[in-house]
Amino acid sequence: MASKLYRYRKNSWRFAVSQGFTKVTDPVTGKTRLKRNQKWFTITARTRKEAEAKMAEILDQLNKGTYVEPSKKTLAEFLREDFIPHLQAKGRSPSTVRGYQINIEQHIIPHLGDLPLEKIAPIHIEGWLNTVTLTNGGRPTARSLQYWRAILHRALEYAVEMDLLPRNPVDKVKPPKVERRKPESFSREELEKILDAAKSSRYYALIATAAMTGARLGELLALRWDAVDFEQGTITIRRTLLDTGNQRTGREPFFKETTKDNEIRVVPMAAPLVSILKNWRKRWIEERMAIGGGYFDRFNLVFPTETGWPMSESNINRDWKVIFEKAGVRKLSPHKLRHSFATRALDAGADLDTVAAILGHSSVLVTKQFYVDSREEAKKSAVNRLADFLLSTGSLDARS
Template identity: 35%
Template sequence: MSQKSTSQKKPRRAKGEGSIYQRSSDGLWVAAIDVGYVAGKRQRAVGYGATQEEAIEERDRIRDQKKAGLDLTKKPKTVADWLDEWLLIKAEEERSPSTLDRYRSVVDVHLRPGLGSVRLDKLTAKRIRQFLAGYKGKRSPATILKIHAVLRAALSGAMAEDLLTRNVAKSVTPGGGSRDERRALTPDEAKTFLRAIKGDRLESVFLLAIATGLRRSELLGLRWSDVDLDGEALWVRQKLIRSSQGLTIGSPKTHRSKRPIPLQRVGLLALRRQKARLAEERLAAGEAWKPEYDLVFPNTLGKPMEPRNVNRRFEKYRAAAGLDWLDLHDLRHAFATFLLDAGEELRTVMDLLGHSTIRLTADLYGHVLAPRAREAAKGIDQALGNLA
């Protein structure tokens, strides 16, 4: 009886399992999976890795895409290809011109040059981390956060179109670090600034910014029909925006940005002064005045005011007040920090600022809450007494 060979045959791969092999030409490991036939020709999706383990991971990724129903026989899109499509989709969704301009700016200046040549389905969290890390020290943390946010939104859109099975940007923490902790304007510094602007045509703009926390765009888009002086309240219902079409009136930033704001003595004073000033300017302008805009803070002819003129005037008076570090947006932050220091709840401040989430408010004002939290923690000692 002949002796049977003791050697074992290599087990047959299951259908669709794919193959892993090392290329003799350069030692690179290759993962390949059959993905169907196009025009009678067998098609394979191929991935590569420096090691066998990396190739196995690549094979599994391709297999997951196939199971998810992605058409792997199509010519692969690059990140740039998808970003162009995504911008068209956003335009069809009737996004505001300013939002579209912001998306295009981030895509054209940052994403397309940095990641555009990468295949969309090959984009990894590691590649995104390296890309964002390259901006550290060169761009502000806020800019890095914005770049990451636009990329994350674009990749979510790719998932909605069944081009990706997961959004790798969501697992990346932007390399720019957290938001800068803003230096908070103190009440005494606020009074110094307000004394510096006293009597200026734009005095009420800056006074109302501190008194209500409105954004510049919301202040310049505010109408008298949205102000109730007797009821001591105003409503944010529109804003002034700049786009490729020039200065236009548009909807607020988010649905939560449409909000009522109660008015106290300081805010009411600012608005009453402004109403008296506009009555004089309207009389001086005569027929050139444009009453149809109904703006609280227009230019001298009743039309929308150039936002850059507000910034220029602000920069003049902050220097006069010795507050060179102060930014116009810091007046909005002063409103929030004054309320939090007075003991208001974070949720209340979130609603008044029109933030989309309480997390955003907490991220911005955590430095204000920390001392209060420490004081609150002393209540444990008071409750439990001296146990030492």
């Protein structure tokens, strides 16, 4: 039997549920009496109608035996103290667990971490997905939002399994829709301008390698010199940088010892790239000697900072925009160099299977989906050139 619902304070309501009686003996008089056992519930609601609906739901759960006691933990405490150890206990690989930790610490906890676990509602999650920004102030892609939502969903699903939540609030929040857009890439003329503008910067070799191999930026930032074979003219891509760490605080960088597609691939280097990397190697040795080895020796990265520490993608995004502006080209993200490699290679006559293998795509369908559409202008140009040729030879009469 439940007591009447009453307002406790603003947006807060209380009611009690009788749980029978207990015999209590007075230690002085020795008399026995019955004491009513009650369990009090506090509900957060703006209106009485909303509070009554929540009260009815709790009573229904009590009758069915499915009621879950609210957890006093915050979301941050649950994620750090329960969910991450759960992943480790389940035998997830260190790189997988670390990937979860990075995304949780950078994108979930700063926005939702202070909320009590029991009070997380769909409105909080939807608000987070609609307003979250990156460290540079920009909006994340829909794919990133989908991934972060999936992490939170998995974490709160574990909370439901452990009877810390009655249901998963993420279920009521639709994942962001990913709109397929035609991938952007730099033209051959733009690439020439970018490389020319970057020649005097520390980024020249990195930009040239990205443009001439199609490797992901994270893969290049994790590249070690022992993966560069000048004699064979190849680069072996076997890992990626997940977390730059922090040199000042001593937080270690984290490298995932596999690529995004969990495969090792060998990418050939064109002769000009071999020369560029050999010249960069000389400068790298000079910088290493200037500080006495240090992180240069420890990490042996091909493209580190001036101290030998891993480069930050956010700093690269910022600095490369300056180079792109100097070159007078569109300020696309560095990742577009990967798109540019694919489209330029296809334009030059390379087949899809070869390009897919170089890029490390799991299927040629991925390559086709992302890059073939971007060649529409090239196809139009080819058709127009053919028409011009036929007109010039008199084979085609535009007046007929």
